[in-house]
Amino acid sequence: MSNRITHPPENASPSEAKGRRIRSFVTRAGRVTPAQQRALDEYAPLFCIPFSSSPPRFQNYFGQEADLIMEIGFGMGETTAQIAESIPDKNFLAVDVHSPGVGSLLKQIGERSLENVRIIQHDAVDVLTHMISPSSLYAAHLFFPDPWQKARHHKRRLIQPPFVQLLTSRIRSGGYVHCATDWEHYALQMLTVLEGEPFLENTSNGFTPRPHYRPETKYEKRGKRLGHSVWDLVFACR
Numbered sequence: 001m002s003n004r005i006t007h008p009p010e011n012a013s014p015s016e017a018k019g020r021r022i023r024s025f026v027t028r029a030g031r032v033t034p035a036q037q038r039a040l041d042e043y044a045p046l047f048c049i050p051f052s053s054s055p056p057r058f059q060n061y062f063g064q065e066a067d068l069i070m071e072i073g074f075g076m077g078e079t080t081a082q083i084a085e086s087i088p089d090k091n092f093l094a095v096d097v098h099s100p101g102v103g104s105l106l107k108q109i110g111e112r113s114l115e116n117v118r119i120i121q122h123d124a125v126d127v128l129t130h131m132i133s134p135s136s137l138y139a140a141h142l143f144f145p146d147p148w149q150k151a152r153h154h155k156r157r158l159i160q161p162p163f164v165q166l167l168t169s170r171i172r173s174g175g176y177v178h179c180a181t182d183w184e185h186y187a188l189q190m191l192t193v194l195e196g197e198p199f200l201e202n203t204s205n206g207f208t209p210r211p212h213y214r215p216e217t218k219y220e221k222r223g224k225r226l227g228h229s230v231w232d233l234v235f236a237c238r
C-alpha cells in the first residue's frame with residue numbers, strides 16, 4: 001500500500017523510520033470486564049474467525065449463504081448487533097482490534113441469539129489484504145473511524161486513497177461503502193477521497209442523511225453531546 005513509508009520523513013517515529021506501516025489505531029490493553037471475559041470464553045470459539053494469510057471459506061463459518069457486509073472498527077459493537085438483528089438475511093463480518101469490544105459484541109451476540117455475525121480481531125487492512133477475495137463483499141460499513149484530529153496524525157486516518165482502493169476492490173459491483181464521521185475535516189477528506197475513487201459513485205449530492213438502517217453509535221452520541229454534527233456518505237460500487 002502506498003501509505004507504507006519508504007523514505008522516513010523528518011520527525012519520523014521509530015516505527016516509521018523502520019518502514020513499518022502506519023497503523024490507524026493504537027495498541028492498548030484496555031480493561032476487559034468480567035462479563036466481557038465470560039463472553040470471550042464462551043462465545044469466541046463459536047463466533048470469532050482467526051486471522052489467516054489466505055481467504056477462508058466464510059460460508060463455512062456462517063449458518064447461511066448470504067451477502068457479506070464487513071464492518072470496520074465496530075467499537076463496543078452495539079450498532080453491529082442492532083443492524084445484524086434488523087437485517088437477518090445478510091451476514092456481518094465485524095473487524096476490530098480491541099478485546100473489550102470483542103467481548104462486548106460477543107455478549108450481545110449471545111443475548112440476542114444472533115446467527116449472522118462473525119468477528120475477526122485484527123487490523124482491518126491486513127484482513128482486507130489477505131482474507132477477503134476481490135469482489136467478495138457486498139458492502140463495507142465504517143462508522144466513526146478514529147478522526148486523528150491533529151494535523152501530524154492525519155496520516156493515521158483510514159480513509160485515504162490506497163485504503164479506499166483496496167476496500168473497493170473487495171466489494172462487488174452493485175455493492176456499497178457507507179462511512180460516517182462527526183469530525184468535519186475528516187468528513188471533507190472522506191468526500192474527496194471517495195469521490196476520487198473511479199470505482200465508486202456517490203449516491204447523493206455530497207453527504208447523505210443517516211440511512212434508516214444505521215442506529216446512532218456510541219461514539220456518535222458522545223460527539224453529539226460535545227455539539228458535533230454528523231456526516232454520512234454512501235457510495236455505490238460500479
Ligand SMILES: C[S@@+](CC[C@H](N)C(=O)[O-])C[C@H]1O[C@@H](n2cnc3c(N)ncnc32)[C@H](O)[C@@H]1O
Binds near residue numbers: 097143
Ligand atoms: C472511534 S471508534 C468508533 C467505534 C464505533 N464504530 C462507534 O461509532 O461507536 C473507532 C474504532 O475503530 C477501530 N479501528 C481503528 N483502526 C482499525 C483497524 N485498522 N482495524 C480494525 N479496527 C480498527 C478502533 O479500535 C475503534 O474501536
